Amino acid sequence: MKPFFVFVFFVLTTVLGAQSLDVKWFDSNWNAVPTKSGAAYYRLTSMDSTAQHHIVNDYYVSGKLYRTASYIAMVPEIRDGKFTWYYSNGRLQKEVVYEGNKVVSSKLLNKKGEPELSVLLSFQGKNGEELSEPMKVDKEPSFVGGKKALAAFERKNLHYPPVTATEPIEGYVLVYFIVRVDGSLTDMKIARSLQVDVDNETLKYVSKMPRWNPALVGTTPVEVPYVLPIFFSNKSAQQFTRNNLNLP
Numbered sequence: 541m542k543p544f545f546v547f548v549f550f551v552l553t554t555v556l557g558a559q560s561l562d563v564k565w566f567d568s569n570w571n572a573v574p575t576k577s578g579a580a581y582y583r584l585t586s587m588d589s590t591a592q593h594h595i596v597n598d599y600y601v602s603g604k605l606y607r608t609a610s611y612i613a614m615v616p617e618i619r620d621g622k623f624t625w626y627y628s629n630g631r632l633q634k635e636v637v638y639e640g641n642k643v644v645s646s647k648l649l650n651k652k653g654e655p656e657l658s659v660l661l662s663f664q665g666k667n668g669e670e671l672s673e674p675m676k677v678d679k680e681p682s683f684v685g686g687k688k689a690l691a692a693f694e695r696k697n698l699h700y701p702p703v704t705a706t707e708p709i710e711g712y713v714l715v716y717f718i719v720r721v722d723g724s725l726t727d728m729k730i731a732r733s734l735q736v737d738v739d740n741e742t743l744k745y746v747s748k749m750p751r752w753n754p755a756l757v758g759t760t761p762v763e764v765p766y767v768l769p770i771f772f773s774n775k776s777a778q779q780f781t782r783n784n785l786n787l788p
Contacts, residue, residue, distance in 0.1 A: 561586050581606060585614075593621060600628055612640070616667040627651050634658075634674055646674040659755070659762045679756040681719035681766055683749070694770075698745045701737035704774045709735050713742045715768045721761040723751030731767050742770055 565579035566572055573579050584597045594614050598607040610621030619638035627633050634648040648658040658674040665671045683690040703709065714732035717725045728746050730739045746768070754761040 604628060617665045617669045641671060643672050648674045648676060659764050675757050677755045677757055677764060681755045681764060682753045684753055697748050699741055701741050703737045709738060710773050713739060713770045715742055715746050717766055719752050719754055719766050720763050721754050723754045725749055734772060738772055
């Protein structure tokens, strides 16, 4: 009788567990549909009675996982905990940690698993909620006129400090700044230093720049961080040393 009891217990547990799951179907625009016919996604929802959170698993209609989520409430939508999205190939697309709809941390990856330039965008949920998600930047910010215009601007405005006349200083300075929606540059700082005088001249140079083309999500300008590499090449100074020039 013992094996039979175990079997009955297993069946009852499975049935009861299945009854606790709420299954819903959605089309490609995430509008609810009554059946699998015409659906692009489906959702399984359960309740974590310990944490008092709704646990949601969304799937592509093929059965592959699309998203996992955790909510304090579904209507109105209150996101709380880790949300993860997946590409149809199974790779991680983005990961966001929420605290009561506030984004605590986020990352977005491409299909190769590499970080994507993204921006945190706010939008209104179906019930009027203020929600945010990281969205891929469709077009990165750029200097007006492109690389040739940037090179011409650099030749005219980037000055080598006096120390480079005697010291063989060569390499990249990385400058961090924010490109705002109007193309203006703010919050400039050195992300990787080469030499203090060179760093200072680099900041002066970037501060002279005109407004850039802003980044775009679709056709909407968005504010994004940017890192610009600037190369200093002073090969002539490499032919000299302080001793060659009889400097103290």
